[in-house]
Amino acid sequence: MTHKIIMPALGMNQDTGVIVSWGKAPGEFVAVGDVIMDVETDKAIQEIEASQAGYLSRVQYQVGAEVPVGEVVAVLTDKPEDETQSASTIRAKGIGKTPQQAPPAESEARTPARQSPPNTNSAMEPEGKLLASPKAKRLAAEAGLDLNKLASARGMQPLHAADIAELRALESAPLPGGVAVAVKSTICARVEADALLEFRRVLERNSGNLDRASILAVFAASALRFCIDIDEKMSPLVVAVSAGSGKTFYSDPDLRGFSNLAPVELTEPPTLLVRDTRDSGIISIKLADDAPLAITVSDRPNAVEIEFSFDEPVLPGVDAIRVVSELVARITEPMRLLL
Amino acid sequence: MKQITWSHAVNEAIAEEMRRDDMVFLLGEDVAEAGTPFKVLSGLVEEFGVKRVVDTPISEAGFVGLAVGAAMTGARPIVDLMFGDFIFLTLDQIANQAAKQCYMSGGKLKVPMVVRTNMGATRRSAAQHSQSLHTLVAHIPGLKVALPSTPYEAKGLLKTAIRDDNPVVVFEDKLSYQMKGEVPEEEYTIPFGSANILRPGNDISLIAASSMVQVCETAAAQLEALGISAEVIDIRTVVPLDEDTLVASVKKTGRAIIVDEGHQSYGITSEIAARLGEKAFYYLDAPLTRMGAMDVPVPFSPVLEDLTVPTADGVTAKAVDLVSGAAR
Numbered sequence: 001m002t003h004k005i006i007m008p009a010l011g012m013n014q015d016t017g018v019i020v021s022w023g024k025a026p027g028e029f030v031a032v033g034d035v036i037m038d039v040e041t042d043k044a045i046q047e048i049e050a051s052q053a054g055y056l057s058r059v060q061y062q063v064g065a066e067v068p069v070g071e072v073v074a075v076l077t078d079k080p081e082d083e084t085q086s087a088s089t090i091r092a093k094g095i096g097k098t099p100q101q102a103p104p105a106e107s108e109a110r111t112p113a114r115q116s117p118p119n120t121n122s123a124m125e126p127e128g129k130l131l132a133s134p135k136a137k138r139l140a141a142e143a144g145l146d147l148n149k150l151a152s153a154r155g156m157q158p159l160h161a162a163d164i165a166e167l168r169a170l171e172s173a174p175l176p177g178g179v180a181v182a183v184k185s186t187i188c189a190r191v192e193a194d195a196l197l198e199f200r201r202v203l204e205r206n207s208g209n210l211d212r213a214s215i216l217a218v219f220a221a222s223a224l225r226f227c228i229d230i231d232e233k234m235s236p237l238v239v240a241v242s243a244g245s246g247k248t249f250y251s252d253p254d255l256r257g258f259s260n261l262a263p264v265e266l267t268e269p270p271t272l273l274v275r276d277t278r279d280s281g282i283i284s285i286k287l288a289d290d291a292p293l294a295i296t297v298s299d300r301p302n303a304v305e306i307e308f309s310f311d312e313p314v315l316p317g318v319d320a321i322r323v324v325s326e327l328v329a330r331i332t333e334p335m336r337l338l339l
Numbered sequence: 340m341k342q343i344t345w346s347h348a349v350n351e352a353i354a355e356e357m358r359r360d361d362m363v364f365l366l367g368e369d370v371a372e373a374g375t376p377f378k379v380l381s382g383l384v385e386e387f388g389v390k391r392v393v394d395t396p397i398s399e400a401g402f403v404g405l406a407v408g409a410a411m412t413g414a415r416p417i418v419d420l421m422f423g424d425f426i427f428l429t430l431d432q433i434a435n436q437a438a439k440q441c442y443m444s445g446g447k448l449k450v451p452m453v454v455r456t457n458m459g460a461t462r463r464s465a466a467q468h469s470q471s472l473h474t475l476v477a478h479i480p481g482l483k484v485a486l487p488s489t490p491y492e493a494k495g496l497l498k499t500a501i502r503d504d505n506p507v508v509v510f511e512d513k514l515s516y517q518m519k520g521e522v523p524e525e526e527y528t529i530p531f532g533s534a535n536i537l538r539p540g541n542d543i544s545l546i547a548a549s550s551m552v553q554v555c556e557t558a559a560a561q562l563e564a565l566g567i568s569a570e571v572i573d574i575r576t577v578v579p580l581d582e583d584t585l586v587a588s589v590k591k592t593g594r595a596i597i598v599d600e601g602h603q604s605y606g607i608t609s610e611i612a613a614r615l616g617e618k619a620f621y622y623l624d625a626p627l628t629r630m631g632a633m634d635v636p637v638p639f640s641p642v643l644e645d646l647t648v649p650t651a652d653g654v655t656a657k658a659v660d661l662v663s664g665a666a667r
Contacts, residue, residue, distance in 0.1 A: 135593050135624040160664045161593060161624045
């Protein structure tokens with residue numbers, strides 16, 4: 001049994017009421033007589049008490065919202081509902097506590113899951129299903145847009161056709177307008193790191209201070225050039241190396257030799273992005289505004305993991321596989337590069 | 340164009356068809372001298388005589404059976420069933436006989452019979468004289484069902500019904516008999532199975548029949564004031580149903596409320612919603628919504644009776660919910 005909580009009519013001429021505060025957080029139990037919310041009219045602020053008991057769920061309005069009289073502002077349910085949507089709204093205003101008494105183990109277990117992009121659970125219904133109208137889903141599919149992204153960004157469901165424009169803006173912000181959104185493909189590889197460590201030690205003895213990421217930039221550029229034609233349009237091959245918060249740009253790093261490898265001043269988007277996640281604890285990153293070709297390198301015990309994400313129109317899958325194989329070969333046997 | 344009442348329009352339709360075709364005749368309770376409790380048929384007995392305007396005993400199953408037999412043997416009877424609620428008494432004749440003859444005789448027998456009856460609540464006629472039972476006959480293959488919404492529609496659809504070689508049941512809203520509307524001087528008919536888009540719109544389709552068409556038109560005007568563009572469609576005939584027009588409308592608007600005065604459960608609103616769900620699913624931006632009469636016997640208390648039927652305010656409120664995305 002659910003009970004609707006409506007914006008009450010506190011005066012004869014009252015059309016709306018402003019929610020001044022919520023007395024309970026979503027998911028919290030409300031007993032009969034408990035104050036659910038404070039409502040302000042043009043005359044006074046009044047505490048609204050619950051006439052039914054239940055768990056506060058489906059909170060529709062934030063603090064400060066002006067709500068028409070009779071409108072449902074929330075419901076009371078028999079069981080606490082997984083209420084990420086309203087919880088986030090409430091928390092955004094700094095009111096209320098954790099929406100429900102979920103065991104801590106569960107909420108911790110969820111954190112990494114949220115970081116892996118394809119299965120964003122944050123804005124889902126309890127059963128993890130994205131709520132969107134059939135029309136919204138069709139339009140999103142036709143435009144190659146991911147409704148999950150909007151659900152996460154907005155924290156509000158269900159999504160409707162009118163929301164597609166917002167999603168389009170969200171997704172296409174870094175892309176030139178009207179261009180079809182490229183589909184990123186991914187290839188992952190794992191390589192033993194021994195040879196790379198040894199190679200770096202040798203280089204450092206001979207050439208001074210060279211960090212691992214820039215060595216990888218050279219490897220990556222070399223592997224890419226080995227597999228595809230770097231035509232005039234792509235030349236020079238600009239590689240950005242991202243470690244921590246900064247980005248360093250190199251122009252044709254694989255053609256310069258390690259002793260002459262110096263960063264260049266550039267703000268253009270690079271052809272190839274090499275991201276080193278070492279020491280950050282991050283397993284995988286895919287960002288909408290990534291370069292068309294992006295390699296993420298992360299440490300594993302005695303190994304290096306490589307994730308190559310690429311736009312199919314820029315690089316066909318067959319070539320991408322060759323690029324990764326070449327990169328793996330270079331990390332396994334760095335001496336190949338010198339030969 | 341002349342303005343006439345619904346009663347007058349129906350009277351004209353019957354008189355014109357009786358003049359055109361000698362095989363058309365009228366029968367029912369109080370159809371001759373009394374001209375029905377609603378005075379719809381006044382004057383017909385004077386023109387056509389008691390052989391073609393036949394008063395029957397209070398015996399619905401009997402005179403409907405008589406009409407089925409007359410139709411099978413070449414006449415074109417128009418049966419006047421005083422209240423739609425009495426259709427329960429006639430269902431064996433209508434559903435088991437009239438609806439089946441053409442099929443069971445391999446097309447050798449036709450039943451060109453019209454049953455004219457009524458529907459609609461809020462006349463303070465209590466539970467046994469206020470029902471809207473068109474769903475019952477719409478469920479039976481072999482029967483056509485027309486639900487006119489204005490005097491113009493009442494005349495045009497009734498003339499088509501009289502000329503149809505199949506049994507047709509026409510339901511008129513009993514509160515509409517005094518409604519005035521424009522009806523052309525010249526001859527016209529309205530084909531079955533062609534819905535009428537009364538008001539084009541982009542945000543939501545309001546699909547209705549009979550008096551609910553007016554409810555939806557009022558709601559559409561209210562919605563316009565709120566900046567919502569509603570398309571109002573009069574389905575005109577439940578069987579055959581102009582599915583294409585409805586599907587095209589919902590593909591355009593992405594939302595629909597189907598409004599009908601029959602009980603909501605298992606009613607024509609459900610049937611239409613299901614068809615739209617099947618044929619326009621990927622265009623839907625809101626749940627398909629039914630608004631029928633409450634699933635209760637029609638109360639005699641005026642206050643309660645008014646609560647049981649869909650109203651313009653109710654349709655408007657529901658439409659606002661659907662368009663704003665608040666409904667879920």
